[in-house]
Amino acid sequence: MKPFILTLSCPDQPGIVAAVSTVLAAQNLNILESQQYSAPETGQYFMRIGFEGDTTQAAIEQHLADTAKKFDMRLHVGDATARPRVLILLSKFDHCLIDLIYRQQVGSLNMDIAAIASNHEVGRHWAEDAGLAYHTLGGRAAKQDNEAKLESLIESENIDLVILARYMQVLTPEFVTRHSGRIINIHHSFLPSFKGAEPYSQAHQRGVKIIGATAHFVTADLDEGPIITQGVEPVRHDMDVASFIDVGRDTERRTLARAVRLLTERRVFLNGNKTVVFE
């Protein structure tokens, strides 16, 4: 008995669940958990099913092919234990990288960090220590070269997910569009408050009493991508910007890890400029 995860989205209409679950039942596959949602704004239907059985991914997909076509489904069947292949990008701050590496190592996040790339050296030690490849990117002037390198990595390493773990360079709209739904970012503020480069300074100047972090899909529109999850932490009047940054480190790594877990477990769906998250 092997565990699988099936995810799908399609235009809503009656009969979707019946069609899919009937195929599964005919193959003697047993549904362990499921969540479904019909989004009124977009008219899309979203489904995630965890099931088990004595079969293969290819066999299930074949059995579901007609149904998928009939309902115009965007459907994916995967081994529930499969480890998505991840590319992590970072710049000057390594706390998110270190946390992701550790969570992979202890089995808290079910993924393979296939490669790490950065325009700084701060993360190299941690990468090499964990036996992970660390690729060097150039500065802003080298954007074209950088993205060519990333494209090449994504292809050669079969990357499923690109994680901007405090990568402070802006990707081109072309790159972002090409990998839509496969690039996420951790922004160090409670979006939409404090977009841009120095959110902790902005938050400190405004005198907020809670700061946050936002994990979101990257789109061509900077800091406007669909939000996956957000985290917050209280701050006090006697904290300076450095203290905000320090508190924020925790919030960022926790929020990013939560987003990565949701994605590796295939719980996140794009729904227009928002997300559906089956927690």
Place this chain on the structure above:
Amino acid sequence: MKPFILTLSCPDQPGIVAAVSTVLAAQNLNILESQQYSAPETGQYFMRIGFEGDTTQAAIEQHLADTAKKFDMRLHVGDATARPRVLILLSKFDHCLIDLIYRQQVGSLNMDIAAIASNHEVGRHWAEDAGLAYHTLGGRAAKQDNEAKLESLIESENIDLVILARYMQVLTPEFVTRHSGRIINIHHSFLPSFKGAEPYSQAHQRGVKIIGATAHFVTADLDEGPIITQGVEPVRHDMDVASFIDVGRDTERRTLARAVRLLTERRVFLNGNKTVVFE
């Protein structure tokens, strides 16, 4: 098009979802949302489906009768807009009562408070102000009479849910067992810490830094019933017991309201000594 909620639990086996969803699809009913879970410890399968269609509750139940029998389902189909009929019990503290009344009035909780009963008069003013019946119960010596009154109310008022909103008397095992799954309590501690009568004093004496409240089903085993939801709030060294009680009032009413909402939306299932909660 009317909205319905279907909930069921049954021994797990392949084909449950297919069987139910095929019946719904055959009636041209459209599933809007669903959650399902197979509990490994008890072998039970739990499902909640929100759907809409041009039909009646009776018609759906009839169409599902064979399926329900075949899979040994405990099945319920209800109008999604139906307002469960609620009986609220309280003793000396009225904050939970007032909050529940207000939430009903503004439409935040979709229920009908059919009756209120208490061994104190503190809540009468609020009840009468809202046009709700307020029944007087006796003290501990009158337990038999009290429960007879409650039984009579439950029957005459067609009560779906009994809420112990800081009702400080212990119900008999017979009463509790008879209404199993239909009586909930708000306990003023983060269970299993501080069972019994004076949890805030106990918490204060132990010097905890966070206090809580627990909404749970009532069983014959005091403070041991299946937990529905819990809430917490930080406390400080300079707070006395009265401050704990004051902070706790907020946590209690919020936690109880969350539990009541989950129940009125039919999101809570008993699973042995635990609950399955589809949030």
Place this chain on the structure above:
Amino acid sequence: MKPFILTLSCPDQPGIVAAVSTVLAAQNLNILESQQYSAPETGQYFMRIGFEGDTTQAAIEQHLADTAKKFDMRLHVGDATARPRVLILLSKFDHCLIDLIYRQQVGSLNMDIAAIASNHEVGRHWAEDAGLAYHTLGGRAAKQDNEAKLESLIESENIDLVILARYMQVLTPEFVTRHSGRIINIHHSFLPSFKGAEPYSQAHQRGVKIIGATAHFVTADLDEGPIITQGVEPVRHDMDVASFIDVGRDTERRTLARAVRLLTERRVFLNGNKTVVFE
């Protein structure tokens, strides 16, 4: 032995604490708790002292007069059990009003609601039920008349604090400036996100995963006043704007009550465009 609260702010320099505490000690007054903070950005020193003794407010102030003058202090001594006199303004939503009334009644907030004023009738019932005066304000066109009425109320009722408990009209800069530090507002978003009139709709449209509320001092610059405290609550993809509003009601009343408590306990100081809050 009577309890007192002394609060002060002044330009920072060595000797402030010694000067004040020496005067208190000379009067045989016993300090029970104190918090102090020197703000680097503004160079201001802030102090709050709770003490007890067999004396009067006037006597203490007289003994401290020279010190206050020497250090250019803005100083206040008050009976710790004194109940600030409060004026509550609201428009269409009554949840904050009801909560404030209840908290006063059970002694959770140590204040006197001296008057309530509104351009709607929704709160009248609650006010009258609690024996509180409910004054009618006009619409936007009547702004001048409204503020004249409020001025008159503030004077005749000796109001210490004006609470905008979901009052949806903009006060004039003149009015706001005249009562600087004495007017607070509950804004129904996590500022600085979603300023303006319909924050829940904006938040829903943006697809945030956490919503919030902000209690702040009112200044001439709308939604830009110094923040006192903020509260947050998670939301999900399957919630519509009405659900956001419903969740928000809780966050608003809780956040506002926390701000009012901090103010009635004299724990909040204006520090430029920010606040110092001694919790």
Place this chain on the structure above:
Amino acid sequence: MKPFILTLSCPDQPGIVAAVSTVLAAQNLNILESQQYSAPETGQYFMRIGFEGDTTQAAIEQHLADTAKKFDMRLHVGDATARPRVLILLSKFDHCLIDLIYRQQVGSLNMDIAAIASNHEVGRHWAEDAGLAYHTLGGRAAKQDNEAKLESLIESENIDLVILARYMQVLTPEFVTRHSGRIINIHHSFLPSFKGAEPYSQAHQRGVKIIGATAHFVTADLDEGPIITQGVEPVRHDMDVASFIDVGRDTERRTLARAVRLLTERRVFLNGNKTVVFE
């Protein structure tokens, strides 16, 4: 101008603040922040003052000597930038160790990890990688030898604080008493719930909806020491014990780090079987 932290506790009586602050003012020392609290249960007064000036620790202590004697103060003056020397103990789980090492490295915790000791090898790699000594302890049978080693380390390394970062062996009452107020533990439950060895299993079996972690001083009475801080995280019905442990890892490291920060900043005072924490 150098920053200092003064902490003291003594039997409460009028004049404490005046006495201390007058001495500081006479030395031209400027108070930057202060918190004070008189505990009604124990009659003890607690004070923490952050100040700056052109002086030395020894000079301040000398100037305060008479005052300390007169008021029977337990007084400590320290350089605010001083780094407490820490000994970390662990057994099979390394997440707290790794987190503490990282926080020291990035300057988030102002301490020197002077030594690490363990009855397992899991942390050696992390220790050596950070250039920290890793001492091997024996199993339970070697308790006497272990404590002798620890005593020797504490003396030779001038240890200020011993952190049980998931150290699963019970220390002898003699050892614990000798270092009272200098040993803290992170317990992997929300105490007093789920004392003992397997709290996550217990929590899972009880079906709680929130789990937690507790940082507390270690006393001879296991899991009963004064609580410093607590952290919580929600859990769901579909999580198994392994998921609780995984969620718990985060809560534990965050809660322990918060406790260590409070201690390194000298914000925690023992007050009978409780703590006073100036946050």
